[in-house]
Amino acid sequence: MAKVITIGEILVEIMAKHEGQEFTRPGEFLGPYPSGAPAIFIDQVARMGIDCGIIARVGEDDFGRLNIDRLHNDGVDTDHIYITPGYTTGTAFVTYYPNGERKFIFHFTHAAAGQLAPADIDENYIKAARYLHIMGCSLAASTSLRQAIGKAIKVARANGVIVSFDPNLRPELLSHEGIRGVYNDILSSANIILTGKKELVALTGEEETDAAVAYLQAKGMEMIIIKEGSLGARLYHQGDCYQVPPVRVQEVDPTGAGDCFDGAFIACLAEGADFREALAIANIAGALSVTRKGPMEGAAFKKDILALRHR
Ligand code: ATP
Numbered sequence: 001m002a003k004v005i006t007i008g009e010i011l012v013e014i015m016a017k018h019e020g021q022e023f024t025r026p027g028e029f030l031g032p033y034p035s036g037a038p039a040i041f042i043d044q045v046a047r048m049g050i051d052c053g054i055i056a057r058v059g060e061d062d063f064g065r066l067n068i069d070r071l072h073n074d075g076v077d078t079d080h081i082y083i084t085p086g087y088t089t090g091t092a093f094v095t096y097y098p099n100g101e102r103k104f105i106f107h108f109t110h111a112a113a114g115q116l117a118p119a120d121i122d123e124n125y126i127k128a129a130r131y132l133h134i135m136g137c138s139l140a141a142s143t144s145l146r147q148a149i150g151k152a153i154k155v156a157r158a159n160g161v162i163v164s165f166d167p168n169l170r171p172e173l174l175s176h177e178g179i180r181g182v183y184n185d186i187l188s189s190a191n192i193i194l195t196g197k198k199e200l201v202a203l204t205g206e207e208e209t210d211a212a213v214a215y216l217q218a219k220g221m222e223m224i225i226i227k228e229g230s231l232g233a234r235l236y237h238q239g240d241c242y243q244v245p246p247v248r249v250q251e252v253d254p255t256g257a258g259d260c261f262d263g264a265f266i267a268c269l270a271e272g273a274d275f276r277e278a279l280a281i282a283n284i285a286g287a288l289s290v291t292r293k294g295p296m297e298g299a300a301f302k303k304d305i306l307a308l309r310h311r
């Protein structure tokens with residue numbers, strides 16, 4: 001039985017080969033790489049050795065096969081990944097700039113990923129889980145995916161399944177109408193939030209971290225984790241703040257760091273670890289993820305993460 005479940009988009013990512021390469025001119029690209037924030041998250045959970053699954057849709061094509069094979073081989077339950085005739089698997093094109101910024105072109109609203117609907121949510125599957133993780137980028141994908149996520153959260157809450165949420169706000173995805181209302185609903189029902197600092201300000205309207213944390217705690221958020229890239233991460237729980245310094249690594253590709261961090265963190269909790277240990281392990285998983293090119297390629301295996309734990 002899956003202890004950790006996520007729901008959302010499965011994509012392939014196609015990466016511009018050269019820094020500063022623009023999408024407005026022909027250029028060379030690398031890929032397809034398995035991707036989609038929920039897919040990266042769940043792959044990391046599986047690589048931590050935890051039973052887990054994803055509810056998603058892919059097309060009847062090799063991009064879908066590539067993802068299913070990868071997730072299955074890593075131990076993710078792929079029985080709730082549905083093949084969608086008439087649609088192709090979603091795609092994301094990404095290009096990097098010398099200052100570290102990234103630009104994406106997403107195609108998932110009108111791809112298989114965006115076709116997931118409330119009827120695809122198997123209530124018993126969610127009821128049997130311990131954790132349900134939601135990625136904010138999935139909320140922008142389509143109305144039906146948003147509704148499917150809403151249903152999953154409702155089932156989770158009614159059955160004592162812990163809900164974790166990563167807002168994963170990307171400017172390209174924010175133009176969708178009504179997204180703020182959905183975010184507010186989730187902020188009120190999630191137990192754990194894992195976020196970046198900029199996203200925290202955007203979500204709460206509070207510039208100061210302490211005020212933003214207080215805002216979320218007033219909504220009932222039990223754990224607030226702030227991911228700070230190459231600066232490490234911190235966790236707020238009740239009145240306390242716990243910080244972890246960054247693990248020193250050579251950054252090759254930042255995409256997926258946050259998702260791997262989330263996956264390792266929730267996997268540790270699902271295994272019964274203390275949240276401080278989960279924070280330390282997630283910090284290592286995030287660091288390792290940036291050392292490999294490709295969004296899901298940096299998801300590390302438990303033994304490699306543990307090897308860095310007490311060094
Ligand atoms: P994204 O959504 O773009 O994947 P994010 O903003 O959710 O990213 P980051 O803060 O970029 O997440 O990374 C998550 C965590 O991974 C950080 O909090 C840190 O623990 C680790 N990490 C990321 N980049 C580095 C780095 N260059 N060196 C060391 N650790 C890193």
Ligand code: MG
Binds near residue numbers: 166196258
């Ligand atoms: Mg993120």
